[in-house]
Amino acid sequence: MSKPFAIVTGASSGIGLELAAICAQQGFDLLIAADRPELHTAADRLRSLGAAVTVVETDLANTEGVDRLWAAAAGRPVDALLANAGHGLGHGFLDQDFQDARHVIDTNITGTIYLVQLVARTMRSRRQGRILLTGSIAGFMPGTYQAVYNGTKAFIDSFSFALRAELKETGVTVTCLMPGATETDFFERADMLDTKVGQDKKDDPADVARVGFDAMMRGDGDVVSGWKNKLQSAIANVTPAGVLAEQHRKVAEPGSGQEAHD
Numbered sequence: 001m002s003k004p005f006a007i008v009t010g011a012s013s014g015i016g017l018e019l020a021a022i023c024a025q026q027g028f029d030l031l032i033a034a035d036r037p038e039l040h041t042a043a044d045r046l047r048s049l050g051a052a053v054t055v056v057e058t059d060l061a062n063t064e065g066v067d068r069l070w071a072a073a074a075g076r077p078v079d080a081l082l083a084n085a086g087h088g089l090g091h092g093f094l095d096q097d098f099q100d101a102r103h104v105i106d107t108n109i110t111g112t113i114y115l116v117q118l119v120a121r122t123m124r125s126r127r128q129g130r131i132l133l134t135g136s137i138a139g140f141m142p143g144t145y146q147a148v149y150n151g152t153k154a155f156i157d158s159f160s161f162a163l164r165a166e167l168k169e170t171g172v173t174v175t176c177l178m179p180g181a182t183e184t185d186f187f188e189r190a191d192m193l194d195t196k197v198g199q200d201k202k203d204d205p206a207d208v209a210r211v212g213f214d215a216m217m218r219g220d221g222d223v224v225s226g227w228k229n230k231l232q233s234a235i236a237n238v239t240p241a242g243v244l245a246e247q248h249r250k251v252a253e254p255g256s257g258q259e260a261h262d
C-alpha cells in the first residue's frame with residue numbers, strides 16, 4: 001500500500017497500454033480497465049514490470065460500468081487517474097448506426113467525465129492528485145467523416161482546461177494529452193483503414209504516452225505530442241472552420257487512402 005496507485009482506462013492497447021507501462025516502470029500499482037479480454041494479456045505485461053495490477057473488464061460507456069471500475073479501487077487513495085479510453089467512428093454521419101455513434105459519445109465523454117468526477121472528489125479531499133485526460137488535436141478541427149468523434153475530443157480538450165481552472169490551488173492538477181494520428185488499433189476499430197489518415201505513417205504510441213505522462217507529472221495544462229502535430233494545431237487555431245472541415249474530408253473520406261485506389 002506504500003506504492004503510489006494509478007487508474008488507467010483503455011489500457012489494453014495503444015496509448016493507454018503504454019501509459020500504464022510507464023506508470024508501472026515508475027513504481028505505481030495499477031487498476032486498469034477496458035472492455036475486451038485482451039486486457040488480461042496487457043495486465044501480464046504490466047505485472048512483469050513490477051506493478052501489482054487489478055483488472056476490470058467493463059464497458060466504460062455507461063455509468064454502471066464506471067461504477068464497477070471505481071468499486072474495484074476499494075477506497076484506496078488514487079494518486080493518478082489516466083482517463084484514456086476512447087474510440088472513433090468513421091464514415092458519414094448519416095451512414096453511421098446511431099447506437100455506434102452514441103457509444104462514441106458515451107465512452108469518450110459521459111463515462112470519462114463520470115469517472116473523473118468520482119476520482120477527483122477524493123483527490124480534492126486529500127488535496128493531492130494528478131489527472132491526465134487523453135483529448136486530441138482532432139478537437140481543434142471539424143471531423144468530416146469522423147464528425148461525432150472530433151466533437152467528443154473538442155469537448156474533452158475544453159473540459160480539461162475548465163476543470164483544471166476549477167481545481168487551481170486544490171493540489172489536484174489536470175492535464176490534457178492531445179495526440180495526432182498514432183499507430184494503434186484506433187483506425188481499424190473506427191473502420192477507417194481505407195482512408196488516407198488510416199494508411200499514413202503515424203506516431204509511436206510509446207512516444208505519445210511518454211510525452212503525456214511527463215506532462216502529467218509536471219502538472220502542465222496540456223501537451224500536443226510531436227512537432228508536426230504542434231504545427232498542425234497552431235495552424236488549425238487560425239484557419240476558418242469550413243476550410244478545416246474540407247481538409248479533414250481529404251484524409252478521412254472512405255476510400256481516400258492510396259491502397260484503396262490500387
Ligand SMILES: NC(=O)c1ccc[n+]([C@@H]2O[C@H](COP(=O)([O-])OP(=O)(O)OC[C@H]3O[C@@H](n4cnc5c(N)ncnc54)[C@H](OP(=O)(O)O)[C@@H]3O)[C@@H](O)[C@H]2O)c1
Nearest residue numbers: 010012014015034035036060085086136181182184185186
Ligand atoms: N490513435 C490515434 O490516432 C489517436 C489520436 C488522438 C487521440 N487518441 C485517443 O487516444 C485514446 C486511446 O486510443 P488508442 O489510439 O490507443 O486506440 P486503441 O488502441 O483502440 O485503444 C483504445 C482503448 O480504449 C478502450 N476502450 C474503448 N472504448 C471503451 C469502452 N466503451 N469501455 C472500456 N474501454 C474502452 C479500448 O479497450 P477495448 O479494446 O477493450 O475496447 C482500448 O484499451 C482514445 O481516447 C483516442 O481517442 C487516439
